[in-house]
Amino acid sequence: MSIKLDNIREKWHTGFLSFLIWRERHIKEKTFVVMLSLLVGVLCGVAALLLKGLIHFISGFLTSHLAVTSGNYLFFIYPVLGILITMLFVRYVVRDNISHGVTRVLYAISQNKSYLKRHNVYSSIVASSMTIGFGGSVGAEGPIVYTGAAIGSTLGSFFRMSPRILMILVGCGAAAGISGIFKAPIAGMLFTLEVLMIDLTTVSVMPLLISSITAATMAYVFTGYDVEFFFVQSEPFVTARIPFAVLLGVFCGLVSLYFTRVMNMMENVYGKISNPWKKLCFGGVILATLIFLFPPLYGEGYGSIVSLLDGNISGIVDGSIFYADRDNVLFILVFIAMIMLFKVFATSATNGAGGVGGTFAPSLYVGCMAGFFFAYLTNTVFGLDLSVKNFALMGMAGVMSGVMHAPLMAIFLTAELTGGYELFLPLLIVSALSYGTIKVFEPYSIYTMRLAKQGKLLTHHKDKAVLTLLKINNVIETDFLTVSPDMNLKEMVEVIAKSNRNLFPVVGRNGELLGVVLLNDIRNIMFRPDLYRRMYVSKFMSMPPAKIELGESMEQVMKTFDDTGAWNLPVVEDGKYVGFVSKSKIFNSYRRVLRHYTED
Numbered sequence: 001m002s003i004k005l006d007n008i009r010e011k012w013h014t015g016f017l018s019f020l021i022w023r024e025r026h027i028k029e030k031t032f033v034v035m036l037s038l039l040v041g042v043l044c045g046v047a048a049l050l051l052k053g054l055i056h057f058i059s060g061f062l063t064s065h066l067a068v069t070s071g072n073y074l075f076f077i078y079p080v081l082g083i084l085i086t087m088l089f090v091r092y093v094v095r096d097n098i099s100h101g102v103t104r105v106l107y108a109i110s111q112n113k114s115y116l117k118r119h120n121v122y123s124s125i126v127a128s129s130m131t132i133g134f135g136g137s138v139g140a141e142g143p144i145v146y147t148g149a150a151i152g153s154t155l156g157s158f159f160r161m162s163p164r165i166l167m168i169l170v171g172c173g174a175a176a177g178i179s180g181i182f183k184a185p186i187a188g189m190l191f192t193l194e195v196l197m198i199d200l201t202t203v204s205v206m207p208l209l210i211s212s213i214t215a216a217t218m219a220y221v222f223t224g225y226d227v228e229f230f231f232v233q234s235e236p237f238v239t240a241r242i243p244f245a246v247l248l249g250v251f252c253g254l255v256s257l258y259f260t261r262v263m264n265m266m267e268n269v270y271g272k273i274s275n276p277w278k279k280l281c282f283g284g285v286i287l288a289t290l291i292f293l294f295p296p297l298y299g300e301g302y303g304s305i306v307s308l309l310d311g312n313i314s315g316i317v318d319g320s321i322f323y324a325d326r327d328n329v330l331f332i333l334v335f336i337a338m339i340m341l342f343k344v345f346a347t348s349a350t351n352g353a354g355g356v357g358g359t360f361a362p363s364l365y366v367g368c369m370a371g372f373f374f375a376y377l378t379n380t381v382f383g384l385d386l387s388v389k390n391f392a393l394m395g396m397a398g399v400m401s402g403v404m405h406a407p408l409m410a411i412f413l414t415a416e417l418t419g420g421y422e423l424f425l426p427l428l429i430v431s432a433l434s435y436g437t438i439k440v441f442e443p444y445s446i447y448t449m450r451l452a453k454q455g456k457l458l459t460h461h462k463d464k465a466v467l468t469l470l471k472i473n474n475v476i477e478t479d480f481l482t483v484s485p486d487m488n489l490k491e492m493v494e495v496i497a498k499s500n501r502n503l504f505p506v507v508g509r510n511g512e513l514l515g516v517v518l519l520n521d522i523r524n525i526m527f528r529p530d531l532y533r534r535m536y537v538s539k540f541m542s543m544p545p546a547k548i549e550l551g552e553s554m555e556q557v558m559k560t561f562d563d564t565g566a567w568n569l570p571v572v573e574d575g576k577y578v579g580f581v582s583k584s585k586i587f588n589s590y591r592r593v594l595r596h597y598t599e600d
Contacts, residue, residue: 020160030203033165036155037207040169041176041214043155044148048180048215049222051125051140051147058133059299071321075135075292079350080284082134086127087280087354094123099351101146101358102447105174106196108153114166115157120150127356135291135298137346141181142358145191148177152211171198172211178413180215182228187413188212194406195447228417229302229309235387237426244386248374249398249430253437255340255370256402259363260438260446262344270352283353290346294339295319297346301365304339308372308392309418333376340369359446363403364396371395371430390426393418397427398434405445407435476571478579482507483537485514489525490532492517503568505577506541513570513577515541547572548581557581 023032066072090098096117098104101124108116128143152173156166171192179188189212192198198208273279291297296304296316307315314326317335325331347362375391378384393414401410410431415421442449481499483492485506495504502519522540525531545564548557550573560569561583571578 023159029165032159033161033168033203033207034210036159036161036169037172037210038214040148040152040155040172041179041211042218043151044144044173044176044211045180045215045218047121047125047147047151048144048177048219051129051144052181054125054129055133055140055299058129059135062134063298066319068318069323070319071292072295072319073292075295075298076288079135079137079287079291079298080280080353082130082132082136083280083284083287083350083353083355085134086131086136086356087276089130090123090127090354090356091276094119094127096123098123098127098146099356101142102195102360105146105149105170106447108149109167109170109196109198113163114153114170116146116150116153116170118150118154120146121154122147124150124356128358131350131355131357132299135287136350136355136357137287137291137297137299137301137343137362138350138355138357139300139359139361139364140357141178141360143356144177144181145174145358145360148173148175148180167198168204168207171196171204172207175208176211176215179212180219182413182417183216183219183223184228184413184416185209185212185216187409187416188215190409190412191406194409195404195445197448227419229306230418235390237387237390237423241386241426242429244375244378244391245394245426245429246433248371248391248394249433250437251374252367252370252395252398252430252434253402255366256363256399256434256438257441258341259344259366259399259403260442260449263348263359263446264449266345266348266352270348273352276354280353283349287346287349287353290342290349293320294335294342296339297343300361301343302361305365305368305392305396308368309389311389313376313388329380333373333380336369336373336376340366340373343369359403360400363400367396367399368392369395370399390423393423394426394430398430401431402434402438403446405435405439405448407431475581475585476579477582477585480505480580482577483517484508485536485538485541487537488533489522489535489540492522492537493526493532496526503580505570505580506537507577511576513544513547513572513575516544516570517541544570549573550578 027035062074062078066074090096096119098120105116108114124143124146128138128140132138132140149170150173152169152171153166156169161169174196175188175192177188178191179185182188189208192208198204270279270283273282295318304316307313313332316332316339317323317326322331322335325335343362343366347357347359350357369392371394372388372392374395375386375388379386379388396417397410397414400413401407404410408431411424411427414427415424480501481495481504483495483504483506485508487495492504496519504517504519505513506515506517508514517537517540521542525535525540545566546560546569548560548569548571550571552560557569568580568582570580
């Protein structure tokens with residue numbers, strides 16, 4: 001039996017290699033990438049439909065019988081149970097960390113040649129559907145981006161595509177994931193350009209478009225042509241409201257800053273808890289309590305967005321212990337403010353306790369609440385008649401733009417989600433001002449700040465992008481002959497005779513770097529035999545102008561070269577000598593990577 005299986009595998013492998021050779025000869029790479037992008041779009045469209053279907057099925061099954069006019073104590077059980085199931089699945093089945101999906105995609109692009117593990121094709125779908133379906137206060141967009149990127153990476157790896165093409169296919173998968181789950185092809189493409197920071201070139205533009213359009217088409221075919229959040233603009237936006245749109249943009253920027261800072265703070269809190277069961281208990285208690293008090297925090301919360309955009313303001317308190325106060329204007333204002341403030345704690349508690357979900361939907365949700373709160377408060381205090389529906393829609397674009405640092409994606413996603421194209425001008429104003437406001441305080445988005453601090457973020461800045469793709473391990477030279485500090489000049493000359501280098505690292509007994517000997521510094525004494533027995537390396541060695549730690553980013557390495565003016569610098573690991581890195585080696589590698597990743 002095993003012999004037959006081996007024969008089948010061998011025939012398959014031979015046949016597949018033959019196909020790859022045939023493809024290379026008969027199908028141009030650009031054409032084949034377009035074909036793959038179409039396949040990525042189809043698969044990601046199916047994945048998005050599957051994820052949404054699972055979430056809605058689980059959530060509907062658990063909540064369809066819950067009371068609307070009173071509090072529901074099952075909210076203390078459902079979210080914790082969902083996180084427990086997710087944690088067990090991730091811990092004992094997947095056995096890998098699959099949280100922070102978008103950040104992990106960014107890391108794969110910049111540090112792992114766009115390779116993602118194959119289990120990511122399905123693991124995020126299963127884990128996030130359990131988390132969100134049972135009430136976890138996170139979104140499905142981060143997981144679908146991770147899933148889509150993994151589909152693109154797996155397909156590209158299967159057909160032995162180069163890292164440059166893999167990067168494009170990962171971007172195609174991410175774009176198709178957003179497009180499929182939101183029915184928003186333009187926003188999907190812009191997500192790849194603004195958040196994943198993949199450049200729009202003649203090579204990438206067609207695959208990204210095809211994947212996004214294909215995934216959106218799949219969603220339209222199987223779920224109809226309705227937009228995600230039905231919105232009817234009953235009140236036109238007039239130019240007299242522009243000052244309020246400006247104020248809303250600044251307000252959304254500050255709300256985005258609050259969301260980002262609190263999310264990072266809470267992630268650090270959960271990161272200090274090493275025991276997963278303690279995390280589950282701590283985060284589960286916080287999440288369950290918040291959902292019981294504020295039922296709109298259950299799951300993605302899209303039902304609350306639909307209610308506000310539909311003008312059903314009092315419906316926000318359905319299923320809560322505060323149902324009796326649904327007609328109290330002041331209470332509704334306070335209730336929405338509390339939801340806006342506590343959503344970030346519920347989201348961080350879900351992920352911190354062991355759930356799997358993204359911050360994409362929470363930022364959309366908080367934006368809707370922020371825009372509604374702004375207009376509702378302004379109307380109540382100043383007696384104005386601002387359209388709370390319009391401002392809720394504008395708030396969605398504002399907070400998403402600030403949290404993700406993606407103003408164009410936020411504008412088009414909001415318009416595509418709701419059909420609110422009539423509000424394009426105020427959407428532009430709010431989104432741009434929110435982005436400008438948070439940029440004053442936070443230069444990076446919630447997804448990129450971790451990698452940016454480590455120097456592992458790929459950006460649209462060509463120099464920084466290429467340096468990020470370079471790895472110091474690939475430019476270290478180790479063919480330098482080492483000398484010890486107690487060697488005399490005669491022994492030093494013998495080492496020089498064997499070397500084709502003019503630089504010699506001085507290494508101690510434990511491998512630590514003590515200094516360097518430069519050939520130019522000893523030319524005046526190396527031909528004096530009378531000094532051979534009297535001069536030692538310890539007397540004529542010198543200290544290098546700087547040392548480079550093995551884990552440093554290439555951007556930091558180049559800064560060190562610029563600061564010192566050196567041409568060669570030693571590389572050490574915990575003080576021990578590893579090798580040398582030279583400017584010429586870096587420049588050669590830089591040109592090679594730049595040519596490889598920017599050729600059209």
